[in-house]
Amino acid sequence: MPELPEVETVRRALAGLVVGRKVVKVDLLREDYLRGGKEWLHRIHDARIVDAIRRGKFLALLLSNEIVFLHHLGMSGRLLYVPNEMPIETHVHLRIRLDAGTHELRQYDPRRFGFFAVMQQNDLSRFPSWALLGEEPFTISPSRFAALLTERTRPIKSLLLDQHVLAGLGNIYADESLFRARIHPARPAGTITHKEAATLLRNIRNVLKEAIRYGGTSTNDYRKLDGTLGDFQNLLRVYGREGKSCKRCGNAIIRRVLGGRSAHFCPVCQPSFDAIPT
Template sequence: MPELPEVETIARALAPGLIGRVATGITVPDRKVLAGPATPDAFADAAVGRVIETVGRRAKLLLVTLGPRPQLPDSGPAVLALHLKMTGRFHIAPSAVPPPAHARLLLHLSDGNALVFSDMRRFGTARLVTPEALAAWTFYASLGPEPWDMTPDAFEAALCRKTTRIKAAILDQTVIAGIGNIYADESLFAARIRPDAPANSLTPARRRKLLTAIQAVIARAIAAGGSTIRDYRTPDGVEGGFQHQFTVYGKAGQPCPACGKALIAIKVAGRTSTFCPQCQK
């Protein structure tokens, strides 16, 4: 599943081709993608005529803000919230070009192009809501702070009483938003913390070190354009580059880059977790 760095990379790449364009139509090859409004006609009615004002992200959600409809100036803005789930991809292409086989939704634009949302596994979703409805959406409202918005004191308060294992804690989107399996493993190695250590067993200093590691790893991953393991591509169709900087993720049996001892893999919170038994205590 694309994590924070991948969705941030996508948002930054899409913004120049979307901002200032007017939504002129919707094509929905697969209605399963619609999380609301539930029909293509209702979705189109809510979107068409609006100017795209911003393209951003919250946690692993891509957020496209559309301005009020000109014919209804009191209508207020709307937000297109797109969840990529496992295999969601985006690109901008001429509307006249036949969409790819796994296209689920196309947002047609006033410049003759379309934002194309493709998803081979068909788990991704699109919802068009008011900002107020977005804020009230249970999933959205439950999200914890972004890594850069999380203060050391808030991180300490969130973890000091948790008996869950530390990797499970940082995968919990209500604790800190946007972290998935890749960046959890990489951050825990950078902080030299075992993924199965109980969160409340760590000293405050080690928990603060972990927050610093998370912020640094995420920043490096964004700078590299995210990580491509299988499906992820940028809107330009290229792979991310951070997979070439992995220290432990997916490298069980290989030597630790710090001490040379073989890395091992265990299950934590149902996810394969790779770490160094020598360096990570």
């Protein structure tokens, strides 16, 4: 699933390529891909895109007529800026035609866990998928982050993946951040000290910033807005490296299932709390 760095990479590209452009037409190639707002589609003709914003793993395009396009890429989705004449691939469910140009936006999603929604701007903050998101890693304070962990019995990896707690992290960047902070993914969140929480938050931010700088991680389906690969997969230290040597100590990286999700870690650099057999 595209995580915060991938979505932010797409957002920045959108800001440079489509902000200021007018929407000419929206073509839904699958009616069931629209998660609400069909009644607003008749209002979008010649509305100008005035901003592209991100919240967690969600993208929103704000239009000049107070309408919002909300995009979620799900597990395998891509938002692409492609030539108008390019043949429409299987699994393209949405086309957004733009004025005075040779390119359009297309949303591609083979597994269809993503969606597109249209609404008025004042309804965005009440849209469930957006409204229930937790705090952003770049804006939450260290004290607030530490407070979110207090008295929690859930494994810290599971808590970091909870979008209602912290918005934007997924498997890749939770694993990478915990490795850098030397925290075992199965450690109960409530046992993490304020000092360790501050270290973890700093490493979360550093990992996310680096991943954004390298255009995100293309291990499976993710592509940037222009269809090219991100490069952060070449810098991963634990995620997807099961059985390979730890880049810090040389021991083998382990993969275990934790709360139904994979967790990659170094058993030496990240001391075990015996929640996962090693």
